[in-house]
Every structure is written in structure tokens, then in C-alpha cells.
Amino acid sequence: MKPYTKLFALQIDENGFVFDPAKGISYTLNETGLRVITLLKNGCPEENLHIKIAEEYAISLPSAEFDIENLLNTMKKYQLI
Amino acid sequence: MNTPMVAITGMNRGENPQPGYAVACSLRRKYPDMKIVGLIYDAMESGIFATDGPDWAYTIPYPTAGSKALLERLDFIKQRHDFSILIPTLDTEIELMIRLQPELESRGIQCFLPTLESFQNRAKSQLSKLCEACACQTPLTKLTRDLNEAKDAADAIEYPVMIKGQFYDARKVQNETELTSAFQETIHDWGTPVLVQESISGAELNVLGVGNGLGGVTGLCSVRKTILSSKGKGISAIIVQEPRLESIANRIIAELRWRGPFELEFIHDEISDAYMLIEMNPRFPAWVDFPSALGLNFPAQIISLLTQGNLEPFCPLSPGWFYLRHQVETIGSLSELSQLMTEGIWEQKNKPL
Numbered sequence: 001m002k003p004y005t006k007l008f009a010l011q012i013d014e015n016g017f018v019f020d021p022a023k024g025i026s027y028t029l030n031e032t033g034l035r036v037i038t039l040l041k042n043g044c045p046e047e048n049l050h051i052k053i054a055e056e057y058a059i060s061l062p063s064a065e066f067d068i069e070n071l072l073n074t075m076k077k078y079q080l081i
Numbered sequence: 082m083n084t085p086m087v088a089i090t091g092m093n094r095g096e097n098p099q100p101g102y103a104v105a106c107s108l109r110r111k112y113p114d115m116k117i118v119g120l121i122y123d124a125m126e127s128g129i130f131a132t133d134g135p136d137w138a139y140t141i142p143y144p145t146a147g148s149k150a151l152l153e154r155l156d157f158i159k160q161r162h163d164f165s166i167l168i169p170t171l172d173t174e175i176e177l178m179i180r181l182q183p184e185l186e187s188r189g190i191q192c193f194l195p196t197l198e199s200f201q202n203r204a205k206s207q208l209s210k211l212c213e214a215c216a217c218q219t220p221l222t223k224l225t226r227d228l229n230e231a232k233d234a235a236d237a238i239e240y241p242v243m244i245k246g247q248f249y250d251a252r253k254v255q256n257e258t259e260l261t262s263a264f265q266e267t268i269h270d271w272g273t274p275v276l277v278q279e280s281i282s283g284a285e286l287n288v289l290g291v292g293n294g295l296g297g298v299t300g301l302c303s304v305r306k307t308i309l310s311s312k313g314k315g316i317s318a319i320i321v322q323e324p325r326l327e328s329i330a331n332r333i334i335a336e337l338r339w340r341g342p343f344e345l346e347f348i349h350d351e352i353s354d355a356y357m358l359i360e361m362n363p364r365f366p367a368w369v370d371f372p373s374a375l376g377l378n379f380p381a382q383i384i385s386l387l388t389q390g391n392l393e394p395f396c397p398l399s400p401g402w403f404y405l406r407h408q409v410e411t412i413g414s415l416s417e418l419s420q421l422m423t424e425g426i427w428e429q430k431n432k433p434l
Contacts, residue, residue: 011401021400023284023349024305024321 004040007081012037020080027078032057033071040081046072085388086163088118088155088190091170092128092135097312098367098406100170102128104380105135107373111381118162124421130411137162140425144177151177152184159188166387167192168365168380172248175363176200192341193383195292195363199337203361205247205276212358215332219358220279220348231264232257234277243278246271251313253280281357283349285309286321288330289366291379291386294340299382300395301327302372307403318368319403320375326356333361342369342379371404 011019016029029037035056036049044052050065057064075081087108091101105117105128119128119135122143129138139158142150158164167190169178178185179194194200202211205222212219220243223234235242235257244263245251248271252263267275285306290298303326306315330345344362349355369379375398385392414429421427 019401021322023323024286024307024319024400025284 004081006079007037007041010080018080027080032067036068036071084112084115085165085384086116086118087166087168087384088120088158088164089135089168089170090120090141090174092119092121092138093123093126094128094131094367096310097314099126099128100365100367100369101168102131102134103367103370104168104170104365106133106370107378107380108384109133110373111378112384116162118158118164119427120158120167124418127411129421129427130413130417134411138421138427140421144174148177148181148184152181152188155185155190156188159190165189165191166384168383169194170364172362172364191387193291193387195294195337195340199339200363202337203333203339203363205245205360206274208358208360211333211336211361215329215336217329217332217358218350218355220281222276222278224274225277226273226275228261228264231260231275231277235260238277238279241280243276243280245276245278247274247276281348281350283351285315286323286326286347286349286356287315287318287366288326288345288347289343289369289372289379290330290334291342291382292334292337292339293386294338296335296338298331298334299386299392300377300379300397301330302377302379302398303327303330304368308405315368316406317403318371320398320400322400329356329358333358342383368404368406372398375402
């Protein structure tokens, strides 16, 4: 499992407001984005995220997988994870 | 301990605000009863007329008038208001104040300033050498004295480049036509040398602190500018916690054994992920009251260091606090303007409206 050390340095509140203290840049996550990040921070393996999200939001596995991949790629692009 | 009376320069808060008024506000946070003398160059410096501005204001001659004229004026002012500490806040006056230290001290006026050697070693023209000694990076910079040299430098560095004055001003130019105009304006305002500097794109970050003169700092406040004015000044900034920036700042201050306030300006190079030192200002910035409002009061530290020789412990600032610059109108009367224009004196605080 990846350590996601950068993720733990972020300040994230319950509304999905994300602040990167090293860069001074803020972002917002929608409800599902926040749920994905919370799962990651709680130790859920990246490869299991889509199963949890599909189950919780009653969507198909491919759809959940696609959206999660998009989210994680965006966060990698901004060096947030 | 009696609260000392303090004289401060740089009271204008306009489009390009000076730091003096913010220094006064910070000092009053710790010393509400402090008496403050504003030293001004122009009757229309807006901070004079602000409610929480100086108690009195006096014009002083421009640094180019030399030390004799300045000392005579300071003697006149000190006879009327016996200030014992002077905080210069403008780049153009720091070197003269450093050179005048013995004369000022003999008059019972203390400053908290670097040595002349430290001051000169952080000049824009010396940044490459300083950065090499401190293992940090700075954009490629060439000093030029005429337009042909500037054109050659820009060709060598490759456009776009920054054209900078030795004290103030920075203009980004894309080609030779723009360079010609920017060079002429810069040389008109600030003389030679004119700096031609590699243009780096990325976030702008500043680190504010006070060097204790022994190689250490009394605290640091790092911010990222979030909104810029047309002149590139930070209208808004947010506190960041970036250990790499603080490490560079500590190395620079240790190398210079800097004594006094400073503001380090960086650009974060997005491509190399490096913090590039753009310049080191030998004074407080105009936003110095921002960390003071959060409990890290650098101007008050200077008073403690000068009067007690030590500091109270301070708490590091939490990232995420931000400031937004807010412009208001200050009000002056014809009689105030008259006294300022004819005598160079303003002593009408708490005037009835």
C-alpha cells in the first residue's frame, strides 16, 4: 500500500475544503471526493476504493473506478498525494 | 520600564504602500501608550492622517541631501519630541542610516540595523554570490549600465526577462522594444545599475523576520502572495509552512549574520520545484502588521532587543491565516496641510472634525 505521506500533511475539513500548508493553496472536494480521501487516510487500499464507493453510492464498479482514477490523477497532478 | 518614544519613516499607504504605518500599528499593539513620531518626505503621506497613525509628523530631507541635512533635522525634531529609537523602513534610506550609526548613537538614538558589510552582501548585484554561499538558487542576473549592455544581457539570458531598478521596480519585457522602454524608465527613476534578470514563472513567496545579529532569527513568517497588484505587490497573502523555505532563510541570515528586519522574496520554479531567491529587502514589508495581529510582533521585538537585550518566547504561526489589503480614505484639513507644507510639521492628532 502506498504511504500517501503528502495526503496526511493536508488540512481537510468536513466540508471538503482542502488546504496545502506548504504551498498555501486551497481546493474543494465534492462529497464523494471527500469520502475517497477519507477512506485513503483511514487505510483503505487504493485498489479497493472503487468497491467501497460503488457500494456506498449504489453505482457501477466501472463508473466508480473511472471517477476515482480521475480524482487521484488530478490530485497527483497538483502534488497533493 | 518606560515605553520609549519611537520615530518611524515610510508613512504613505497608497497604491504602493510603505511599511512605516504598519510598523506603528504593530508597536501600538504591544505598547498602547507609545508615542510615535512619523518622519516623512511628503505632506501627503496618507498614514499621517490615519486615526491610529503617528502622534506627530515631521518632514525630513531625502537621503540624497546627505547626512548633515538629515542630522540637523533630526536634532530639531528630537528637541521637540525626545525619541530614542529610530526605525527606518525604506530601502533608499537604510544605507545612510547604517553609516550614521555613531552620530545617531551619540545623540541617544538607537537603531536595529545590519553592518554595512552585511547590507552590501545582500544587494541585488550580490545575490548570486550570496546564494552560492547558502546553497540556494537565484535567477540568472546581469548588471547593466547602458541600453546596449541591457540588450546584450537580454539576448544572452533569452526573452522574456525582468528589468529591475537597484532599489525598486520590476518590469517583465518580452522583446527589445519593450526592453528599451523599461530600461529608460528604470534608469530615470533609480539610476544605474539596471538589472536584467531571467524571468521565472511560479508562485511568489515571501519570508519575513528579524535577524539577531548573531546569525539567528527571532521568528519567521512565510507567506504566499495570493492576489497581486498591477505593480506585483501582494494585495493578499496566506501563511504557509514550508520547511525548505525556512531552511533557506535561516542559512542566509546565518551567512550574513544579519541584524535587523528583513523580507526575502522567492519564486517557486514550477519546473524544477526549487525556491529561487529574487531579492532580500533590508527592512520590514508593508504587511508587517499581519503577523503582529496573530501574535508574532516583529517591530515590538526590535524594541525589546534594543531596550532589554532579549525577547519573550513566541509561538510559531499556523498556516492558513491570510490578509487582504483594504484601502480607506484618511481625512486632512487645510490648516494641517498648511503647517506641513510651510513648516514640515504636523502635530494635530485628535483634532476635532
